[in-house]
Amino acid sequence: MQVGDSLAVNGICLTVTHLTATDATADMMHETLRRSSLMARPIGSLVNLERAMPANGRFGGHIVSGHIDGTGVIMSIRPDDNAVWFRIRPKPELLRYVVTKGSITIDGISLTVASVTNDYFDVSIIPHTMAQTNLVAKRIGDLVNLETDCIGKYIEKMLEKRGSDYV
Structure with a gap:
C-alpha cells in the first residue's frame, strides 16, 4: 500500500493520505459521513479493510465499487x-x-x-x-x-x- 492508493474501510472507498507501518490515514468528506455508518461507530470498533483490486485481478464473483449507497x-x-x-x-x-x-x-x-x-x-x-x-x-x-x-x-x-x- 502507498499514499494515494484506495482502501475500503467498511466498504467505503477512501484514499490513503498518510501511511506508517501500523496505521493508514484518509480524509473524509461530509458526503461520506452522511451516507455511512462511520459516525455511529465508537472509536476502536472492528472494521473491514480491503485494498482495491487491480484491473488485471481476479473477480471473486460480485462486482462492487466500494462506493456505498x-x-x-x-x-x-x-x-x-x-x-x-x-x-x-x-x-x-x-x-x-x-x-x-x-x-x-x-x-x-x-x-x-x-x-x-x-x-x-x-x-x-x-x-x-x-x-x-x-x-x-x-x-x-x-x-x-x-x-x-x-x-x-x-x-x-x-x-x-x-x-x-x-x-
Missing part, C-alpha cells in the same frame, strides 16, 4: 447450524436495488442476497466469513454500510434516459 439496520441475527442469518432493513430508496440471488455488500463484505421483502433482506453467513470480518462483533440495532448491485442502478439510469429521449 447508504446504510441499513440489523434487525435480527439468527444461528442456523453452521451458518448465521442476518436480516437487514435498508433505507427504502435502496431496497429497490436488492434482489434475491443478487449481490449486496454489508460493511464492504460482498454477499449474496437470500431473500427480499418490501421492508428488509436476508443474507446467510458462512463460518469463514464470520471469523474473518467484523460481522462477528455486530449486534441487533447496529448500523451497517450497504452497497447495492451496481448493474441494476445502471440499467435503471439507461432506461430513464431512453424514456426521456423517446417521449
